Amino acid sequence: PFQQEFVDPNDLRMTFSLAMSAMYKKEVPLYGDLIKIVQSVNDETLKKSTDPKITAMRNGDLASERLEFERHGAIRLGTPHELQTVRRIFAVIGMYPVGYYDLSPAGLPMHATCFRPTTPAALSRNPFRVFTTLLRPDLLKDAQSKDLALELLTKRNIFSPELIELLNVAERQNYRLRPIEASTFVRESMKTFGWRPIAAASKDVYRKLKDEHPILADVACFQSAHINHLTPRTLDIAAAQERMRMEGLRVKERIEGPPPRMCPVLLRQTSFLALEESTHFPGEGGLEEGCHKARFGEIEERGAAVTERGRFLYDELLNEAMRQISACPRSVDTSQKDKILFNTFARFPDDWDELRRQALVYFDYYLGASAKGATIPPSPSVEDLVARGVLAAVPITYEDFLPMSAAGIFQSNLGNDTKIIDGAATSFPDHFGFQQALGCAVADLDTVYAMAQDASLRRCALELGMAED
Ligand code: OOG
Ligand code: NI
Numbered sequence: 001p002f003q004q005e006f007v008d009p010n011d012l013r014m015t016f017s018l019a020m021s022a023m024y025k026k027e028v029p030l031y032g033d034l035i036k037i038v039q040s041v042n043d044e045t046l047k048k049s050t051d052p053k054i055t056a057m058r059n060g061d062l063a064s065e066r067l068e069f070e071r072h073g074a075i076r077l078g079t080p081h082e083l084q085t086v087r088r089i090f091a092v093i094g095m096y097p098v099g100y101y102d103l104s105p106a107g108l109p110m111h112a113t114c115f116r117p118t119t120p121a122a123l124s125r126n127p128f129r130v131f132t133t134l135l136r137p138d139l140l141k142d143a144q145s146k147d148l149a150l151e152l153l154t155k156r157n158i159f160s161p162e163l164i165e166l167l168n169v170a171e172r173q174n175y176r177l178r179p180i181e182a183s184t185f186v187r188e189s190m191k192t193f194g195w196r197p198i199a200a201a202s203k204d205v206y207r208k209l210k211d212e213h214p215i216l217a218d219v220a221c222f223q224s225a226h227i228n229h230l231t232p233r234t235l236d237i238a239a240a241q242e243r244m245r246m247e248g249l250r251v252k253e254r255i256e257g258p259p260p261r262m263c264p265v266l267l268r269q270t271s272f273l274a275l276e277e278s279t280h281f282p283g284e285g286g287l288e289e290g291c292h293k294a295r296f297g298e299i300e301e302r303g304a305a306v307t308e309r310g311r312f313l314y315d316e317l318l319n320e321a322m323r324q325i326s327a328c329p330r331s332v333d334t335s336q337k338d339k340i341l342f343n344t345f346a347r348f349p350d351d352w353d354e355l356r357r358q359a360l361v362y363f364d365y366y367l368g369a370s371a372k373g374a375t376i377p378p379s380p381s382v383e384d385l386v387a388r389g390v391l392a393a394v395p396i397t398y399e400d401f402l403p404m405s406a407a408g409i410f411q412s413n414l415g416n417d418t419k420i421i422d423g424a425a426t427s428f429p430d431h432f433g434f435q436q437a438l439g440c441a442v443a444d445l446d447t448v449y450a451m452a453q454d455a456s457l458r459r460c461a462l463e464l465g466m467a468e469d
Helices: 009-027 029-048 052-060 063-067 080-092 120-125 143-155 161-172 179-193 203-212 214-220 237-246 308-326 334-347 352-357 382-387 403-412 417-423 431-438 445-463
Strands: 071-077 096-102 110-116 129-135 230-232 267-272 276-283 286-293 297-302 363-367 391-395
Touching: 009 029, 009 071, 009 120, 009 179, 009 230, 029 230, 029 237, 029 297, 063 120, 071 080, 071 214, 080 096, 080 110, 080 129, 080 161, 080 179, 080 431, 096 129, 096 431, 096 445, 110 431, 129 214, 143 203, 143 214, 161 179, 203 214, 203 276, 203 286, 237 267, 237 297, 308 334, 352 382, 352 391, 363 445, 382 391
Parallel strands: 071 129, 230 297
Antiparallel strands: 071 230, 096 110, 110 129, 267 297, 276 286, 363 391
């Protein structure tokens, strides 16, 4: 009876992501067009498709139910304090840090995690995720711009006093809020993630930081942690990309991630170019007009989560394809590059049964058509029970990101590739440093998926009377 006084964090996450979507639509009207395109492509795909990859996704994780609300956003933070506070905000809506992403190999002085729900039940309700990167001052070469950036970042406060107060209240209530607190919480949070038209730095400082590294200007010169995109999930990225082109959006040339397959794995993404927005910079004689490229559009198609073995094979094949592509003469075009990728991936099995037998993909198990009244042999293998129709399995959706795709998306939206490559002095991961900045550990991707798979098998064993609670 007590608990009913509090809002369910799953409901609050739904409200929160809807508020963010409404805000972003106002800020970036193109986002509204994008959503319409994706929704109509999804409706058509769901209706007409007998494609096993679509039916597996449809029946598998109830994608069609959560699909309408499914979004990911991305923010870029400057300091450990900002990261810790954002962690507290997301905890209130049932999102926790999963995975560590090192972006330094791509020349970005950043590392990241993804805040997202972690249990199958929470994910099926609303799988909202936010890719959250943190600046790594240790990777900045130029001492002067590093000092400038850190000075700006120490000065700024991207959280309203009401929001901080509500975070304290929530923490005393085991990360729960009452309805009236919850609506203030959503309103105040939007101030942190919304766009602020007046920069926190003068035009001069902005230019200096931008020259050093475009990401530095974006992270340090503004008064909020503006979300820089909000991505819907499409069931058919090729069709959605084609539709975007037809409607005149400037789509990025290549789709990032694995090639098209019958059994999609991980994720494929593409974006349209960043908007140039007019901004005001504080100057000696008042506000000065200027512009900044910050926000862009992106769509993604999600496939199955791969096991460590599957990921190893994926990385090996991707590296092999990249090696071949970079050895190509300059005249080689995008479709030829895509063909190389496609051919290289012939070694990655493209059949769900095969992917399961080789333990390349995580599966969610449930009782099959022949489960009722079946005689179960002593200590049966999972494969044996699947073969008898006692168990059935659908692939578990990949809920995370790919650092190389992320780097590709970053770069396509910052412009000037050469600058980016030498912007960070060196490249090495700092998993420990990130967790220290965050104030807690990030969950391990594989553990999260393996737990979901194990839980489904345990549930089946219980239902079959093979195990005790
Ligand atoms: C984050 C880019 C990463 C994705 O989908 O891989 C990302 C950023 O540009 O801040 O959102
Ligand atoms: Ni993204």
